[in-house]
Amino acid sequence: MRVEDEIRGALRAAFRPERLEVINESALHRGHAGDDGSGESHFRVVLRAGVFARQSRVARHRAVHKALGPGIIGRIHALALDVSG
DSSP, X not given: OOHXXXXXXXXXXXXXXXXXXXXXXXXXXXXXXXXXXXSOSEEEEEEEOXXXXXXXXXXXXXXXXXXXXXXXHTTOSEEEEEEEO
């Protein structure tokens, strides 16, 4: 399974978002630090879910990292987050 699909599935299960975009930006970083050649090293996530409405930015980011877990986080180099309620 592609990392992009794993991210999408984990975030859907954890937050039941109103909006979820998982954008693979790995091609933009080809040849840069962290590019392992897999084409699955750099991602951007746009996530809108009611659960985040009263959380701080740090709490939102921590919740996303927890939902993804070390199995996903450990396989990517960069994760840009745009998370709100």
